[in-house]
Amino acid sequence: MAPSARTPAALLADLVAADPGRPRVTVYDDTDGPTRGERVELSARVLANWVAKAGNLLQDELDAGPGTVVRLALPPHWRTLYWALAAWSVGACVEVAGPDEDGSGADVVVTDDPARGAGAGDLVVVTLAALARQAAVEVPAGAVDEARQLATHGDVLVAHEEPDADDVALRTGSTRLTFAGVVPTDATGGRVHTQTTDPAGLLRTALAAWAGDGSVVLTRGTPQPDALAARLASEGVTATA
Template identity: 60%
Template sequence: MRTPASLLADLLAADPARPRVTFYDDAPGETCGERIELSGKVLANWVAKAGNALQEELDAGPGTVVRLDLPGHWRALYWALAAWSVGATVDLDGTIDADVTVTDDPERVPAGGEAVVVTLAALARSHPNPLPAGAMDEARELATYADAFSPWEAPGPRDRALVAGGEHTAYDAVVPSPGWPAGARVLATGDLASVLRTALAAWAVDGSVVLVREADPARMPGRLAAEGVTLDPR
């Protein structure tokens, strides 16, 4: 069974230094204009830290529901992979009770349950606003967790991996088989559900993603050429 965690291991085994995520932020606001590139090794380090935070601090594992209340952003990718690495369910719809909420807005932290507040800016060292009592400040605290991760328990094939668009997808079906060329460099845009599916499909063929948040159409032709994008699934 191919899982998101096994995909990440495959990327590291193939070439840990190769870029696997290239991110552009076109969304209005303080992060507009950011460009971030993550190699397989760097992506795995972020996943390990987030996975350890989920497992050690928030008691997440198979059966845990992790609500991802984030835009299509590079930080959302590693939180999704971290949740899958501990065997949890990633919920994008917000229609089921969450055990852990990962959000970029302190005002959307629920009254009950565990919460992580993410600051999207690349160089942030703490969240700029006050956080609810008990919420984890990702920018301040995530760096304290280890760069290596080992799950305490693996998910079963029929355990729920993803809730998105009203559909529930099990672990044995969450990694797609897109039939794309090996090593494809794929454009990923849109909401988080679309971004996650595109990223998993690209990594399944030993590829990489160019992720653009709220893409500016005027910038896209030159950007796709500069980044060597070989597949635009829009």
């Protein structure tokens, strides 16, 4: 995809300005586990609110900004999207963790599995359930329990520093995308469905959809084919990533 001059923070601002109430993220959970059956939908305004709270946590508690590496050790999920946008909004580099990668070499690790944060400078433990009020697992001493602490942070985010255009925004394996190039210009737009199991793939799909003033529908797990077809029709899906 061709690069854009827009940063992810500017892209999010454009979504809010265009239509704050329109759904931009819809997630269905068909995984085997406690979140099975959840449907979560975030409008541009609600997405921006999550991003603001997470960004303020990164800045105020963890001193994150340009030059900080925030490693996401999360599955494809709506929480993955707002943590990536939060890191980008404060100028940090988002790194998507490999399946066997711990926290070594990262300034901050955001994960639902505390074991994957071993060796990180700071650890944020995320609980995937939509209505969680505290972590479902034991949170190591000194780590942030997102479910308990995120709500205490402000709803307006003002970045302390802006990243340079050639700073790395996204690292996935051998791929490096700068802040000037992480938002594509040849965007998909529309209502884009994905069942990706790759969190980096979800980030790229969402950025491409949003860059075209669209939205993303994520299916986690494997629903029955008839149920999936009915779901995509009811959601008005126009493309599949």
